[in-house]
Amino acid sequence: MxxxxxxxxxxxxxxxxxxxxxxxxxxxxxxxxxxxxxxxxxxxxxxxxxxxxxxxxxxxxxxxxxxxxxxxxxxxxxxxxxxxxxxxxxxxxxxxxxxxxxxxxxxxxxxxxxxxxxxxxEMVARRVDLETAAVDLLGDVPDAAVVFDGRTLVSAFGPRWRMLIIGAGQLSRYVAEFALALDYQVTICEPREEYRDSWAVPGATITTEMPDDAVTALRPDRRTVIIGATHDPKLDDLALIDALKTNAFYVGAIGSRANSERRRERLKLFDLTDADVDRLHGPVGLPLGSRTPPEIALAILADLTARRNGVTLVAAATRPASVGDACPAR
Incomplete structure (x- = not known):
């Protein structure tokens, strides 16, 4: 929270x-x-x-x-x-x-x-009756921060938003720094020693597990974001296959539009439904014409912020292709 x-x-x-x-x-x-x-x-x-x-x-x-x-x-x-x-x-x-x-x-x-x-x-909802002042705790937690009908106030509380990033590359560093500034609890999954040894973002946790194991250990819920950021299907896809079966709020992966379509076709070969695959955000982030790692990280966090706030933005498919679509990260 x-x-x-x-x-x-x-x-x-x-x-x-x-x-x-x-x-x-x-x-x-x-x-x-x-x-x-x-x-x-x-x-x-x-x-x-x-x-x-x-x-x-x-x-x-x-x-x-x-x-x-x-x-x-x-x-x-x-x-x-x-x-x-x-x-x-x-x-x-x-x-x-x-x-x-x-x-x-x-x-x-x-x-x-x-x-x-x-x-x-744990997530919990606290209900206050304005007429009687009675207070109850509920296990059924609403998606909204508060629900108020004029007499009863239900406030949702729980763990702050969590983000799992697959890969400890340069882009991941900017995504992690922006996410930490926005109060996400950030975990980096990096089983590759050569990338892990150069990782240094204070406040972010790093795990050496394989991506599918990291997703399972995280136990994603509707306050969880999972982003594949390695450009390596052997790692990103491992995480995505398991992540798309959960009720994670947002599952995305970096890559061009062409690579994203190829990824969707690969994912359909596993035990995922079309609805599961449709939940994948790829290319991840808003179409800002991003080229550099900080710009791409900004596009990702901007998309997440808009969706968390319930703001509907113009879909990428309805807008002109951005220059960033030529970049492998987009």
Whole structure:
């Protein structure tokens, strides 16, 4: 999960266990250009300390003033940016609107259990009833960060996004660095000693397993990205065959369009359905005309970011061929 939200949960639990009153604010809806995404958290202690963010600062200040006057007795809904005056006052971008749920943590809030599940590497959903203040933990975790119907708030929590990159080449270094900056947990699979010995990206884990074994050990879920980046079918295809059978969020491989089509034909020779093979993103990334490893890495992370945010972009097949299609990496 987002490292900022994880920090908020840890601090909120620590305050709560120390007997400090805590109010948890969750962004549940946004319209227009909002400063923080749905699911963003802010914890405010009874003495005015806070951790996390729901805006650039003005809304936090208003929440502090509200809570100094009166802490709500039960969860409540709050909306900012309804009027032009509010938009100017709170520094929201033009047309921006932000809806929050304020939850005063009470006995039975189950936040510590939520945090424990996250730190065990599990996904969990926390449901709050605004009318009764009852809190439940659910095993059925929604794909969205939050689901809010006006009475019930369901927040999804779990391990942050994971990325497995096959091959420790130059491109992989840039992909790993960009992914780490975007809060992915990055693992590099590199069974070739000559490539592995020159690998040096702080924060990324390296494994010497064969690619199919690395995929199996990872146990991909819908927060997992797997990218073949070796240009060697003996390695990339090993990973792809197993990865395409999982519910991984994104499975891709570098290569030109022609090589990508040949790869799809090879994959059909194994026990993969047409639907499995259709899940492969290849050439991987957005068609930016990328030529250099940093540009290709940018195209890959841009595509991932758009898909994670639910943004639909023009498909590569409907756009003119880019100069990068001539490059083996594209």
């Amino acid at each position: 987002d490292s900022v939200n994880l920090e908020v949960l840890r601090q909120a639990v620590a305050w709560d266990e120390a007997g400090v009153p805590v109010t948890l604010a969750t962004v549940v809806r946004t319209w227009g250009s909002s400063p923080r995404p749905e699911g963003a958290l802010l914890a405010i202690a009874g003495d005015g300390r806070l951790v996390g963010s729901v805006s650039g600062g003005c809304i936090e200040d208003d929440l502090l003033d509200r809570l100094r006057t009166e802490r709500p007795a039960r969860p409540e809904q709050l909306t900012y940016g309804i009027t032009a005056e509010q938009t100017r006052r709170f520094g929201l971008p033009c047309g921006g609107k932000l809806e929050l749920v304020l939850e005063p943590l009470a006995p039975g809030n189950r936040l510590a259990e939520t945090l424990a599940a996250i730190e065990r590497g």
